[in-house]
Amino acid sequence: MPMVIVLAGLLVAQPFLYIKKLGNHTYHIATDNPRLTAVRCQIKSDSDIIIGSIYMPFNDNSVRHYDDFLSVIGVMQGLVNKFYSCNFIFGGDFNTSKLSATRTHNLLNNFCRKNNLLWLDPDITGIDYTYHNDNLGSYSLTDYFLCSPKLVTSSTANQISEHGENTSDHLAIMCKFACKVRADDLKLNECVAKLSWEKANLEMYKSVVSKTLADINLPLDALLCTDSDCQSHTDMLNLYYTSILHGLNTSATQCVPSVKVGLQKFCWTPELDELKQQCTDIPTLWASVSRPRSGSINEKRLQCKYRYKQAIKTAMQENDSLFNDKLYDHLCQKDKVSFWKAWQKRFCVNKIKPTNTLNGKTGAGNILSEFTNYYKDTVLGPFCRLPAASPGGG
Numbered sequence: 001m002p003m004v005i006v007l008a009g010l011l012v013a014q015p016f017l018y019i020k021k022l023g024n025h026t027y028h029i030a031t032d033n034p035r036l037t038a039v040r041c042q043i044k045s046d047s048d049i050i051i052g053s054i055y056m057p058f059n060d061n062s063v064r065h066y067d068d069f070l071s072v073i074g075v076m077q078g079l080v081n082k083f084y085s086c087n088f089i090f091g092g093d094f095n096t097s098k099l100s101a102t103r104t105h106n107l108l109n110n111f112c113r114k115n116n117l118l119w120l121d122p123d124i125t126g127i128d129y130t131y132h133n134d135n136l137g138s139y140s141l142t143d144y145f146l147c148s149p150k151l152v153t154s155s156t157a158n159q160i161s162e163h164g165e166n167t168s169d170h171l172a173i174m175c176k177f178a179c180k181v182r183a184d185d186l187k188l189n190e191c192v193a194k195l196s197w198e199k200a201n202l203e204m205y206k207s208v209v210s211k212t213l214a215d216i217n218l219p220l221d222a223l224l225c226t227d228s229d230c231q232s233h234t235d236m237l238n239l240y241y242t243s244i245l246h247g248l249n250t251s252a253t254q255c256v257p258s259v260k261v262g263l264q265k266f267c268w269t270p271e272l273d274e275l276k277q278q279c280t281d282i283p284t285l286w287a288s289v290s291r292p293r294s295g296s297i298n299e300k301r302l303q304c305k306y307r308y309k310q311a312i313k314t315a316m317q318e319n320d321s322l323f324n325d326k327l328y329d330h331l332c333q334k335d336k337v338s339f340w341k342a343w344q345k346r347f348c349v350n351k352i353k354p355t356n357t358l359n360g361k362t363g364a365g366n367i368l369s370e371f372t373n374y375y376k377d378t379v380l381g382p383f384c385r386l387p388a389a390s391p392g393g394g
């Protein structure tokens with residue numbers, strides 16, 4: 001089955017890439033360079049795949065830019081050397097174009113040639129850029145995938161997708177890679193959904209659930225049976241039980257909206273839904289008139305995007321201040337239980353397993369001391385050391 005990788009809007013300095021379905025078989029690889037994040041996917045029936053997410057420095061024509069670029073290439077080369085038996089996928093914002101022979105282009109091109117990697121071309125259907133700054137009228141194609149030839153059937157492989165919901169100044173790129181991922185490599189039930197009873201139509205639920213339950217026949221014979229270990233009536237009772245369960249589940253699906261756990265980070269409002277819908281619709285209209293850079297449709301498109309971006313920002317800020325107020329109230333009332341409950345709900349992610357390796361150290365004891373050393377320096381900082389650790393400090 002093919003593996004689909006989407007890199008969308010790599011705005012932050014350390015893009016995070018995580019394949020949820022392969023979560024049980026994916027391990028983080030320390031790179032010691034914030035511009036390259038890498039994971040190793042262990043695939044039972046094929047070679048492992050190293051996936052690296054790249055954010056190359058912005059080209060300001062300085063010597064520093066070239067050196068930074070070179071150091072990321074160095075880290076990529078280190079990965080290729082270390083994991084020589086694996087296949088590779090590098091993707092992200094390379095901040096260089098495949099079409100112009102600049103110094104950084106040559107560095108990347110040589111890296112690909114030397115290591116027998118393909119620099120994939122996007123399948124251009126209308127959009128020939130991935131970075132866009134509409135205010136400055138600047139458009140360029142700087143997001144790419146590099147990969148081992150075994151993983152693709154053609155070097156024109158990745159798609160540039162234009163989704164109105166994407167508020168980044170980079171468009172998403174997507175590619176299907178061929179690898180022999182078997183069903184037992186995949187984590188099942190990875191999308192846990194939760195019913196939002198507070199948004200349910202309870203009147204409708206009541207009527208649907210009573211009708212559904214009324215249609216289930218009561219196994220009277222089984223209830224009146226006095227034999228011990230009676231197999232036929234045990235089966236009948238099991239069937240009765242599963243019918244009730246099925247009835248309750250289908251009624252809930254009909255009347256209660258469900259949300260994916262972990263996705264509702266802040267209060268999503270109907271206004272945001274409307275703005276999101278406008279942002280999703282307008283690119284189709286814009287594309288149908290050949291994507292003009294001026295005129296009323298383009299203006300409306302940019303306005304929609306701006307308003308959506310602003311509305312998300314405001315919603316997040318309001319959510320933050322609401323959360324702070326709540327914590328403050330709990331503190332004032334000395335309600336420790338509610339305080340920590342609210343804290344955990346916001347900052348602690350369920351189901352995260354502790355890592356087996358940290359900065360190359362393994363074993364619970366070593367990881368613990370690595371963690372302590374890191375936070376001792378980070379949290380206390382040079383000006384807040386304990387007197388014993390820094391006798392002259394003040």
Ligand SMILES: [Zn+2]
Nearest residue numbers: 225227230233
């Ligand atoms: Zn019986």
